[in-house]
Amino acid sequence: MPPIISVRGVTKTYASGFQALKPIDLDIRRGEIFALLGPNGAGKSTLINIICGLVRASSGTVLADGYDIVRDYRVARSLIGLVPQEMATEGYETVWATMKFSRGVHGRGRDPAYLEKVLRDLSLWDKKDSPILALSGGMKRRVMIAKALSHQPRILFLDEPTAGVDVELRRDLWAMVRSLRDSGVTIILTTHYIEEAEEMADRVGVINRGELILVEDKAALMRDLGTRQLILTLAAPLSGLPADLAGEPLHFADDGLSLVYTFDPKAEGEGVEGLIRRLIDAGVAFTDIRSRESSLEEIFVGLVRAPA
Amino acid sequence: MNVNALRAIYLFEMSRWFRTLVGSLLSPVISTSLYFVVFGSAIGSRMTAIDGVSYAAFIVPGLTMLSVLTESIGNASFGIYMPKWSGTIYELLSAPVAWWEAVIAYVGAAASKSVLLGGVILLTARLFVPYHIAHPFWMAAFLILTALTFCLFGFIIGVWAEGWERLQIVPTLIITPLTFLGGSFYSISMLPPLWRKITLFNPVVYLVSGFRWSFYGVSDVGVSLSLGMTLGFMAVCLVVIWWIFKTGYKLKP
Structure with a gap:
């Protein structure tokens, strides 16, 4: 079965001259949880942002389920959901309004029943009419995940999903990610935490100074790291x-x-x-x-x- | 075309406006009413008619344009700057939305607000001045074209701005002076010859003149020239926006 994400020769050099990514080749398997590990500034977010269309690659190609992310961006992007690392929400909007926006902007028609299910799964349903500004940090993080799921993506990118969240929410997020994987969604997450990769990932990639230095099954990697x-x-x-x-x-x-x-x-x-x-x-x-x-x-x- | 995305962005922007409707409408309506009280009634009553139009009626198109220009730039620049500032623009940039669809939605929403505001100001003016509209079609056309053009310009400012201060610089330091010196309160034929020539470099002159012509059939410059200049400025804004999205300027590194 062809990979759901195929990265070939992707590089990124910013206008400042900083080379964030050296040529990267990476295949993400369909239906897996892939953890991308690396220290700060390693290039994790740059790689994810290129795949999601937030950063332009200097060279190379990325296919999402066979669709080129530049040439066939409409199909490719409709398959992808992104939870970025930085907390970014429309503070004055209600949870429900922002969910409707997220679904619509990804080209999906209205489906209140689906949005309700997502909010219920993330324990946000009773907050649907609250302005996001009034929610706690953990709730806001949930809202960002709910928004990323609003258009029923087949591939979900979670960039440092548990950075700065409490233990309870971290466990909830892990359970949610597993259940998404069980429903056929491919998950790519970046993390600093070995524990998180150990708990969640099927495979692990290690990126450092813009180079993908290792891609291995979790079991094998954990044997080395453990x-x-x-x-x-x-x-x-x-x-x-x-x-x-x-x-x-x-x-x-x-x-x-x-x-x-x-x-x-x-x-x-x-x-x-x-x-x-x-x-x-x-x-x-x-x-x-x-x-x-x-x-x-x-x-x-x-x-x-x-x-x- | 991603119609669902267009609708989502448009409705999201409009709902933000409706949420603050009182402030959004009341503030320009009050300031315009004050202009009419001061310039129209108090000072205007002592001024002679210009081109056969009473001074109070003469300033109606100019004052409407003043508000529409200011609001267009403000609405459109805020509309795109806000997600940039809060970081939520990631969602737009990673969505299956073409650049021109995003522009239609954001600029369309901002222009809708400006046109609605222009209408409210004209209705307000009617309470003070019994003006008439000689060419209603062209009045609406100039109003919509101006709103769209300056919303495009505002969109550019919103992308360019890296802080709230920058967001205000262009409207405050460039647009407001150009609007006040663009014949909103006077006919440029009242100026000395040298200043009249200098004024012709001010694009707002053409907008106000064309708009005033649609009301009273009199204008400082030819109507075709007014229309041409407006469309020309719109074309320049469109080219700049196309370039912004092509290069990713301040949006995509």
Whole structure:
């Protein structure tokens, strides 16, 4: 089955000379949830905005369900819904008025029943006559999602959908995204949060400094990202690892004052508990134990520094 | 043509206007009434007729144009600047809407407001002055053409403006002086020869003159020239808007 979004050789250099995107090739599969990860300024929003028609690509082509986003923009754009990163609403308008506008501007005829369903699904129905200005930040975020869904898009872009929202709303949004995917909508979301990608995505793409450096199934990527480190501060420096622990993923740090154990918490085996027992049995004394997980930033740095 | 989009934008813009209808209409109606009281009744009663038309009646077309021009630029520039400022323009730019459809909808809504306002001002003027309209068709044509042309101009200003201050600069520093010096309150034949020539570079002169001709059959410049200049200015605005959308100027990086 052909991809629902096909990006080929897309680049973007802004008038200032800043190259936001180096040639990007990317296929989004039909019906998947694709998470585009990257630090601030990596090019995530530029790529999404090009696909949605908000930014003009310097070169390359984008097809949405086989339709060129420039040449066949009417069909292509009618298939796409966008929730941008920045909160942008018509504050003085009511939720209902802005929904009607969004549906109409995307070329759809009136369908109050559908709009009601969208608002009910997003717990906004009782706010339909409220001016958007009077809503809380979380409610406004819901309104933006409702607007993006108002014309029944087949492809939904969510640019940082959970940035700055509380835990409850984040969980609600995740549930909503899953239910949309179940109804056949393809979802592309950008996020800073590994947890979000882990929870939601079928596949993950990593973009950094305008380059798409990785596109992988979530399961495979999470295997790589899901490492943890247990750091033991030793009571006295060791000259070497006890023979009993040779072969374990252990290494010294801080001039031999720390022992670092890299492990996968989901892996089967004796894990942290077994390691500590064996260290005590081997007579290794330590004064502190702490654990840490790899941050997304560290993973990006690692990916960027890795030879091509 | 994306008729649903046209309708959605047009109705959305009109509903914003209707929501603030009292302020939108009352303010220009009050200021125009004050002009009639001061210039028409108080000062006008001491002035002689111009081209056989009483001064109070003479200023009716000019004052109407003054309001229509100002409101056209204000409505259209605000209409497109507001979504730019709030960020909601993303929705228009990512929608399956052709640039000319967006222009028809935004400018059409702004021009509708201006024409309605022009009508209300003419009705208000009737309370003060018993004017007549010699060529009703041409009166309506000049009113609509002027509204459309200056709404297109306002649309350009709205796209160009990067702040509320800039939004006001062109209307305040250019349009208002041009309107006051464009023969709204006098016939340019009353000016010294040099100033009369300089005044002919003011496009508002042609609008006011043509509009006044439709009322009283008298004009400062030829009616065809008035019509031609109005259409010419409209064509220039259309070309600029076409260029804006072609290049993405201040809309799409």
